[in-house]
Each structure stands twice: as C-alpha cells, then as structure tokens.
Amino acid sequence: MSEALSVKNITKAFPGVLANDNISLSVEKGTIRAIVGENGAGKTTLMNVIYGLYQPDSGQIFINGEEVTFSSPRDAIAQGIGMVHQHFKLVPSYTLAQNIALGVEPRKGIFIDELALNKSVKAIADKYGFQINEREVTADVSVGEQQRAEILKALYRGVEILVLDEPTAVLTDIETKELFVMLRNLVEQGITILFISHKLREVLEISDDISVMRAGKLVGTVKCEETDECQLAEMMVGRETIGGRMRETKQKGELIMEIEGLSVLDNRDLTAVKDASLNLYSGEIVGGAGVDGNGQEEFVEALLGLRPLTSGKIRIDGKEIQELSTREIREAGVAYIPSDRYRSGVAVEGTIWENMVPGEYYVKPYSNGLALAMPEIMMMSGTLIQKFNVATPGLDAKTGNLSGGNIQRVIAARELGLEKAKVVIASQPTRGIDIAGTEAIRQMLIDYANRGAAVFVISADLDEILSLSDRVVVFYEGNVLDAGYYDETIRQRISWLMTSGKDYCVD
Amino acid sequence: MIKNFFDKAKNSHTWKENLVNLTTQLLNYLIILIIALFIGAVVMFLSGKDPIAAYAALWQGAFGNGYRFADTLDRSVIMILAGIAGSIAFRTNITNLGLEGQLYIGAFAAAWAGFTFTNLPAIVHIPLCMIAGIIGGALWTLPVLYLKMRWKIPELVPTLMLNYIAIRLTDYLIAFPFRDPAAPMAGSPLIAATAKLPKLIKGSTINIGFIIAIVLIFVTYWFLFKTKIGYELRMVGLNQDFAAAAGLPVKRSIFLAMTLSGGVIGLGGALMIQGFFGRFLGGFSSGYGWDGFMIAIIAQNHPFAVFPTALFYGALANGALTMQSVTGVPQAVVAMVKGTLVLFVTVKVFVENIRKGLRKWAM
Numbered sequence: 001m002s003e004a005l006s007v008k009n010i011t012k013a014f015p016g017v018l019a020n021d022n023i024s025l026s027v028e029k030g031t032i033r034a035i036v037g038e039n040g041a042g043k044t045t046l047m048n049v050i051y052g053l054y055q056p057d058s059g060q061i062f063i064n065g066e067e068v069t070f071s072s073p074r075d076a077i078a079q080g081i082g083m084v085h086q087h088f089k090l091v092p093s094y095t096l097a098q099n100i101a102l103g104v105e106p107r108k109g110i111f112i113d114e115l116a117l118n119k120s121v122k123a124i125a126d127k128y129g130f131q132i133n134e135r136e137v138t139a140d141v142s143v144g145e146q147q148r149a150e151i152l153k154a155l156y157r158g159v160e161i162l163v164l165d166e167p168t169a170v171l172t173d174i175e176t177k178e179l180f181v182m183l184r185n186l187v188e189q190g191i192t193i194l195f196i197s198h199k200l201r202e203v204l205e206i207s208d209d210i211s212v213m214r215a216g217k218l219v220g221t222v223k224c225e226e227t228d229e230c231q232l233a234e235m236m237v238g239r240e241t242i243g244g245r246m247r248e249t250k251q252k253g254e255l256i257m258e259i260e261g262l263s264v265l266d267n268r269d270l271t272a273v274k275d276a277s278l279n280l281y282s283g284e285i286v287g288g289a290g291v292d293g294n295g296q297e298e299f300v301e302a303l304l305g306l307r308p309l310t311s312g313k314i315r316i317d318g319k320e321i322q323e324l325s326t327r328e329i330r331e332a333g334v335a336y337i338p339s340d341r342y343r344s345g346v347a348v349e350g351t352i353w354e355n356m357v358p359g360e361y362y363v364k365p366y367s368n369g370l371a372l373a374m375p376e377i378m379m380m381s382g383t384l385i386q387k388f389n390v391a392t393p394g395l396d397a398k399t400g401n402l403s404g405g406n407i408q409r410v411i412a413a414r415e416l417g418l419e420k421a422k423v424v425i426a427s428q429p430t431r432g433i434d435i436a437g438t439e440a441i442r443q444m445l446i447d448y449a450n451r452g453a454a455v456f457v458i459s460a461d462l463d464e465i466l467s468l469s470d471r472v473v474v475f476y477e478g479n480v481l482d483a484g485y486y487d488e489t490i491r492q493r494i495s496w497l498m499t500s501g502k503d504y505c506v507d
Numbered sequence: 508m509i510k511n512f513f514d515k516a517k518n519s520h521t522w523k524e525n526l527v528n529l530t531t532q533l534l535n536y537l538i539i540l541i542i543a544l545f546i547g548a549v550v551m552f553l554s555g556k557d558p559i560a561a562y563a564a565l566w567q568g569a570f571g572n573g574y575r576f577a578d579t580l581d582r583s584v585i586m587i588l589a590g591i592a593g594s595i596a597f598r599t600n601i602t603n604l605g606l607e608g609q610l611y612i613g614a615f616a617a618a619w620a621g622f623t624f625t626n627l628p629a630i631v632h633i634p635l636c637m638i639a640g641i642i643g644g645a646l647w648t649l650p651v652l653y654l655k656m657r658w659k660i661p662e663l664v665p666t667l668m669l670n671y672i673a674i675r676l677t678d679y680l681i682a683f684p685f686r687d688p689a690a691p692m693a694g695s696p697l698i699a700a701t702a703k704l705p706k707l708i709k710g711s712t713i714n715i716g717f718i719i720a721i722v723l724i725f726v727t728y729w730f731l732f733k734t735k736i737g738y739e740l741r742m743v744g745l746n747q748d749f750a751a752a753a754g755l756p757v758k759r760s761i762f763l764a765m766t767l768s769g770g771v772i773g774l775g776g777a778l779m780i781q782g783f784f785g786r787f788l789g790g791f792s793s794g795y796g797w798d799g800f801m802i803a804i805i806a807q808n809h810p811f812a813v814f815p816t817a818l819f820y821g822a823l824a825n826g827a828l829t830m831q832s833v834t835g836v837p838q839a840v841v842a843m844v845k846g847t848l849v850l851f852v853t854v855k856v857f858v859e860n861i862r863k864g865l866r867k868w869a870m
Contacts, residue, residue, distance in 0.1 A: 306751060327754030336752060344752040347745035358742060358753035362735050371734050 003065060004029040004192040005050070005081075005161050010059035012045055016434070019045040020056070021216040027161075027209075029064075032183060032193045034203040034224075037213035037236055039292060039460040043196045046213070047163050050194070051083040052076035063161070082154025083163040086170070088146050090138050096149045097121040097134035100156050124156050129185045131178075144175035148182070155191075162186070163194045168202055169293055172270070180206050198291040200229045200499040212236055229500045237462060237495035246439075246467045247446050253282030256454040257423045262312035264295070264302045272298035275312075276480035278473060280423060280454035285445065287469030288458035289483070290498050294475040296458050297339065300427050304336055305329045316423065330359060335421035337411055339428040339458070341404070345411045348400030352392055355399050356381035356414050384417035385410070389440070405437030412444050424448055424455045430464060442468055466491065476501040535857040536805075543847040547840050561836040568829025569822035577711035581783070583821030587720040588775030589799020590806060590813035591727050592768045597808045598731060599764035600744040605651065605666030606772045607796030608673030609644040613773020615677045616643025618780045618787035619685070621698025632701040637777045644773015645766040647673060652765050656758060662765070670796070678789050687786070695787040704782040716778035723771070727810040740764050772796060793824075801849045820845070 006026030012019050019042045027033045035043045048054045050061060052070030060067050063079050070076045073083070090099045097118045098105075106116040121134045130148050138146060147167065154162055168176045183193055183206060197203050203210055204224060212219040212235040219235045257280040266272035273295040280286060290296060301307035303314060305326040314322045316332045324332070338344040346355045357377050360366045365376045381395050390409045392402055399407060408429070415421065426445060430438040445468060449455040458475075459465050465472060472483040472490060474497035483493045483503065497503050548558035569579045589606055596603035603609075617640035624632060647669060654660040678693070687696040704714040731737040743750045743760040751757050775795070784791055798820055806812035823845065827838040 304752065325754070326751060327756070330754045338752055344746075344748040347742055347749045349745045350742065354738070354742065358750070358755055361738055367735050370736075371729075372738060374733075 002029050003027070004063070005194075006062045007046075007050065008060045008062070010046065010049055010056045010061075012049055012054060012056050018216045020049065023059070023213075023218045025211055025218060025221060027192055027194065029192050030187050030190050031208040032187055032195055032206055034195045034197055034207035034210045035213060036197055036200065036203055036210060036232060038198075038462060040215075041213040041236075042216040043213050044165060047083065047165060047194065047196060050076070051081060051163055077154075077157050077159060080158065080160040081163065082157060082159035082161070084147070084150045084154060084165065084167060086166045088150050090146060090149060092137075092139035094138055095135050096132060096138055096141065096145070099138055100124075100134070100149055100153045102153070104157060121152070121156065124152055128152075128155060128182070128189060130182060142175070143170050144172070144178060147171070147175075147179065151182070151186075155186075160190070161192045161194070163196075165196050166198070167195065168197065168199060176202065198499065200232050203232070204229065214238055229502075230496065233495040233499045234492065236499065237491060246442055247285065247470070252284040252470065253452060256280055256282050256317060258313075258315040258318075259303070260313045260315075262299065262302060262314070263310045264298045264307055265310060266298055271310075272478055273302065273480075274478040276478075278456075278480055280456055282422075282452050282454055283449055284470045285449045285455045285457060285468050287465035287472040288456060288475060288480075289462060289465045289472055289494050290460070290475030292460045294498075295478040295480075296427065296475045299475070299480070300336075300339075300425055300458060303329075303425060304334065333420065333422035335415035335424045337408075337415055337424070337426040337429050339431065341407050341411060346399050346407055348398070348407075350399055351396050352385065352390075352399055352402075352410060353377055353381040353395040355410055356384065356395075359414065360418070380418075384413040388413035388417060388444070403434075405433040408433055408437060408441055412441060416444060416448050419448075419451070421448075422453055424453055425458075426455070427458045428460065429457060430459075430461070462491070462494065465494070474498050539848060539851045542851060543844045546847050547844040550843065551836055551840060556834060556836050561830050561834045561840070564833040564836075565823070565826035565830040565841075567826070567833075569826035571829075574708075574711045575825070577708050577713040579818070579822050579825045580717055581711065581713040581821075582825045583817045584716045584720045584782070585775045585779055585795045586798055586802055586817035586820045586824075587724065587813060588771055588778065589795050590802030590817050591723060591799075591810060592772035592775070593799045593803030594806065594808040594810060594813060595727065595731070595740070595764055595771065596768040597803050598744045599740045599760060600747065601761065601764055601768070602663055603648075603666055603765065603768045604663060604800070605648065605669050605673075605796075606768070606799050607792060607794065608666075608670035609647045609769040609772045610776045610792055610796045611673040611677045612647040612776075613640040613644035613769075614776025614780050614791065615680060615695070615787050616640055616773070617777030618695050618698055621702035621781065622685075622696040622786070624702075625699045627699075627701055629701040632699065633704065633781065636698070636702045636781055637774055640773040640775075640777025640780075641770040642773070644769040644771070644776065646769075647773075648765045648769035652762055655761070655765075674790070677787065681787060681789055685787075690786065690788075693789040697786045698780065702781055703785065704778065712783055714782040716782040719774075719778065721814075723774075724810045724814055731810065736760075736763065772799065775799075798845075801845065804849055805852045807852075 003026050008024045010020050010023045023046060035046070037043050045054065049056045052073045052075050055071065062068065063081070068079050091102070100121050101117050105112045106120060107113055118134055125132045125134065130152060132145060132148050132152065133141070138149065151162065167179060171179060187193060195207060207224050209221055209223055210227065210232065211221040212232060214236060222231070259276065259278045262273055262276045263271065264273040276299060288296060298307060302309050305324060309322055312322065313320055316334070319332070321329050321332055342348060357366060360380070361372055361377065366373050366380065378395055385392065385395065388409045390406050390413060392406065399410065402410070416424065424445065429445065430441050433441065442464070445455055445457060457465070457468055469486055471485050472494055474481045474483050474494055476497055479501065481497050481501065481503065483490060483497055493503050544562070551558040551561055568575065570576050592606055593603065617636040620636045620639035624635065627635065650669065651662050651665040654665050655662050681693050681695050685695045687694055704716050707713045707715065707717065731741060739755050739760045740763065742755055743757050747757060779791065780787055802813060802816045802820060806816045823841045827841040830836055831838050
C-alpha cells in the first residue's frame, strides 16, 4: 500500500507551550488513523498544521510522497486535504446542498444553477453512500445530518484525506454507529481518514492504526488489533506526574455537602448527568477529573441552581437546597469559580469594585436600605484585592483590562476573601493562566480547605487534579465515578476511568 | 500597606484625569456635531439653498429670544424623558423599541384621568394624571415581558409591533368611545383645568414639567449608580451570565427595567398632555419615542449626557419650523443631521479611535 500523508519532525510552539515537539508519522492510503491524547496533548494543533491553519516552526509535510507547504486551508484543500471541525461551519438558513457547494457552486452565467447544484450534491452523496436530504434547510436537520453535510462539503471539493476533529463528541450513540458505517464506506473507496478522539472504545472500534500523543510528543503508534484500552490509557497519561504534588493528604472532617442521584439535561435536552452522587467533607479537596464535555459543566450548574434538575437531592449541612435560588444557595455557603471567567466569572465592562461585591452589596454594612454604602464597599474590595495580590491601577479600573490571571484573582478574592463559604466549587480554576498565577490560585484552594471548607476542583488537566486532590472522582459520559483516595496508583485508575469508564484493566 | 493602596487608588483617578476624560468626550461630540452639520450644509448647498442662512434661522427659531429659548426647553422635556426611558432599558441590555407605543398609551391614560375626574383639587389631580401615565406606559410593556420570560422571545419584535397596536388603539378610542366632536381634529375631550400643569413663564409653553424632567435626571443617576437595584440592573445589563452565577435577581431586574422604561416614557406622555396639548390628540407624537432611543444612544445611556443631547434635539425640533418658513429649507434636513449624528456615535468616530486609526494607517 502507498503512503497518503506523512509529516516529518513537525514542531510548533506557542508562547509558553511546545504544542508539537518533533512529530513524525505516516498514514497509509485508504486507512483510518486515530490520534488520541488528553486535552492539550497537541492533537488539534497537529491537525491544524496539516490543514494549513497553522504554519509549523519546522518540519515537512508530504502528500503521496511529495513535499507540500500550505499557507492557508485553501492550499490544503487544493492538495486534497479536508477538515471537519468539532463545531460545524454551516450557514443555518441555507439548504444542505447550498452549504456543501458553498463557494464552488455550478453557475449559469452570473447566477447559481440550483438544479445542477442539487444534482451534483446528490451524485456525490450517492457515490459515498451518504443518506442526506440535500434540499432541507440546515437549521432544521439533526446534528448527525449536519455532520454528514460537513463531510460531504470536503468530499465535494475532491479531497482524498479527511481530518475529523472529535466527530463523535456531538453525536448520539445511534448517530455514532451510522457515522462509523459511512467512514468505512469512504475508506473502501480510497479515502484516507485522520480521526481525533478521546474515547478509546470508539477508537478501537473504527480505526486501523492508533497514534498516541502526550504533552506535545508522539508517544507511539500501534495497530488496532494488537492493542487494548489498558495499553492506550497508559500511553495517554503516562506514569509520572508533571509539576509535583502541592498537598499533603489530610484527615477529612464532617460531611458538609451531599449530592444524591443527580440527573441533569444539557441545552439540547439530552441527558448530561445520570444519577450522580457525591459527598463533600470538611477539610477535604475532591478532584473532578475527566475529558471536557462529560457532564462537568451541567453538574456544576445544577449545584449552583443555574440549571434545573430532572431528579436528585442536594443537601448542605443536612438541609435540602435543590429547590433554592442561586442567591439562597450561595447564602447557604457555596462559593463558585466558574470555568469560563469571561462568560460568567466577571462583567468585563464593569469596574473592579462592581465585580467584587455581587454577594455582599445588598446586606449591611455594604448597603443602607436602598443605597449602596460606597465607603464600606471600597474598603472591603480594596482590602481583599490587596490580600489576593491583584495587580490593578485602582478599584474604578475596568476589569476587562486586567490579565486573565488577575481576573481569576479578582474572582478568587470575591469568592474566598470573606471566608464565608463552607463549600468551594472551582471549575477549571487555572485554565489559560500563567505559571505564577496557577500556583497562587492552587495554593488559595489548599489554604481554604485547610481552614475546614469542602473544596471540589473540576479540571480537565490531570496534573492539576493530582497536585491538589485528597480524593478523585471522574466524569465519564455523565456518570460521576469514584477513583478513590490519592495513592501511587491513582493515575492509572483515573486514566482507565476517563477513557473507558472502567476502574480496572483485564489484560 | 493598605493605606498606601488606597492612596494609590485615589490618585489614579485625580480630578485632573477626570477633567482630561471629560474634555476628550466633549471634543468627541463637538467633532461629530460639526461633521453632521457640515453634511447637512453640503446637501443644502447642492440643492441651491444657503446653508448659513438656514442654520442662522434654525438658531433664531430655537434660541432667538427668551421666549423661544423657553419653548425649546419645553420641547426638550419629552426628549429628556424619552432619553432616560431608553437609557434605563439599554443599561439592562434591553432594547426597548416600544417607547413610541408606551408613550401613546401613557398619554392616553393621563388624558383619561384628566377628563374623567372633574372635581379634584389640582394638588391631587395633577399627580393622579401623571401616575396614570406612568401606569399606562408600564402596563404596555407587560405583554413583551410575558413573551420574554415565559417563552424566551427577544423583546425586539414584540416591542416594535406593539407600537402600531398602541397607535391604532388610541386612534380607535378617540374616534368612538371617547370622541370629542368639538375637537378640531380627532381627539379626546379636554382635560380638566385642575389637571393642567402650571406655567413657569407667561408667553411661553414652558411649565413645571421641565422641573420634573431635571429632577428625574438626578434621580435616575442616583438610582442607576448609587442604589442596590441600580447595581443589579447594570450588572444584568453588562453580563447576564455573570449576574446569574453571582446570584443576582436577573428576572426581577429585567422586569423592573422594562416597566420603569415604559413608566418614564408614559410620564413623558402625561407631561405633554397636561402641559401642552390639554387633550389626547391622534398622532400627537412626532416620533418622540424614536428620538428617545437615539438620544440614549448618543448619550451612551448616561442621564447627565441625556440632558444636553435632549436640549439639542429640542432645539432642532423647535428651530426647524422657523428654518423651513424663513429659508424654505425642508425640515427633513434636520432629520438627516440627527441621523448622521447617531451614525457617527454608534460607529464611535471618537478622537482616541481616530488616533488609533491614523497610527495604523501610518504603519
């Protein structure tokens, strides 16, 4: 068999990270190659280099044995490489056919020949065995059909190598099965597929070869029939902890927060969290590991009263809180550091003081009845801002002008500074923050737990989980699975749970 | 150390810095104003009119003598209220396109209270009509709020459509149930003398409505920036997800902002009926609700900036008539100047941005 695509010694650095470190791999024509790895392992960067979205700092790309250089995806498509992103790039009000042929429509004079367009799209769909109603409006069809349109969009342009970035993340189980049938069809007709995924079960089901990446490096490539979930999970997460452990495991105190049988829907009304239970104890840090999108966000939003539960109970100090408003839940002692600080952590257009007081502005001494008590508000904000080392020109400065790390310090100061909270829920607390800021935020969480609070840290960064947690749970397809207390084998248990949902491996 | 921090914090916003900021802002608006007037002048010149004479007539009509100036101030009352109504909604990130309709309903409610009750002392009757106006304007926002809260329908189209319903509904009310055959054009009966607003100066239409408008500017400033509820409104407006996660009452804030916006423009309607028209007249508003929307945009939703903007709008409205009758330049030119103004403010043709643009261009 001949080689469809190969890369040699690809290196790509971003400020502060080496996203791809000297990567070489080659893919044979008419095969499916899976690229697996944790969040931030460098998979998507590598695919973006192959698709021409990024230019590598060094290294070469070969297609059918010939060296190519891309300055944009346009060049990549011209050389026969197409990419389907995780988030579709379709015009919702166009028909599927119009989207598929967008920009390369058959023309009649200066007009688009709609008849020929529909016909040509139909022909391509039939050729590859795709079920599609090409005249349907995109916004009205299922996610699975939109994805088929995305793949056809690439095929319509005559590509022979398809890159799929986590294609199953948005699909239901049945849609995933259908997708796999279609992918097999494509391969039989000579198309080569690169497939990025976290889900080892699916990878083992569909691919011919599997390449594993970790921390920007290619760990290795294995044949699908010669490997299993256990080997892959170990290759993905490795054995050593990077960065080191910041916490001494502590004896836990009494039960503070009890979550029992929690079920929650996502924005598309599909089940995001299934019957999840978790107990949080005083003085204990619980880590919530797992690949992004396994129900973490919905779980946290449900705890905060921001998303309705379909079933389950949440108790703080024995009192049920699942029916309460967000304000009442927070008054019961819940601090919250949201995962997206710009979306729900702060109002970037607001001043520092305005972002410091949303939990206090309405009670004495920060308000006298109707009006805000500005001197008290300024005194409190100023003291906390200084205690948490926020670098800002003043309390009237616009919050959006601060760096990400400083904004996170503002949030930490607001949520932890007054030491009212009994439970801290911190979601991705250090994502996108520099090293000094990351260590400071982690230390704040440790200190807070040492003062007797229950701390729950959700992070897609396994090293963060391992550096902080006394006990770890893993989010896997909406389940909250117990990985047990911190010990020398916890890394393996977590990696098995987050990639397969099982906490043991039978060799 | 803490003391140092506070000294630093204080120093970072010295009066000098504030003065520089204020001057820059004023300069921004001056430049935009000049551009807008210049574009108006070019159009007048191209159509064979003398722009200088036209602007002179406009100035004469608006500020020519004491009475004219007082009339201009009276005209600006509705502009101030409309601008504040728009600002309160915008501050909460609500686009209230229904100010015009809320104005009609508020005005009619005030007129109704004015002609229905006849034996009340003025001290009771005047505020009663105002309250009727406020309630009328606020009630007209409730269908929109229901759709927004129950079905998550954005307020944009419902507020807009309710304008037409309000205008036609009031047309119907004065054509049939409340028709006054003695009225010169379709209108309600005259309101009782006890409901009329006392005049401030003889020979001008200016009345205590102007004082109410000025007081309202300060009250709105205090409300938005110094109270708990104002803080909630502004935070919901800046970032609703943040407000929700922090536990702020998001729904209540949206409800409040919308009804307050409708209430304020409804009060504006009451002041027009009680201070100027003396009865509800069909089609009495020449787009004041829309002016309010524009004024809020130009003033960037700050009550203190609403005042000069509204005064400018009042002057244009008042002077345009004189301009048309003296120089024959159609009033439409004024609409063009207003439109240009809004356009340049929305695309932020501001000194700091021009400077940035020039720097980029030079590179």
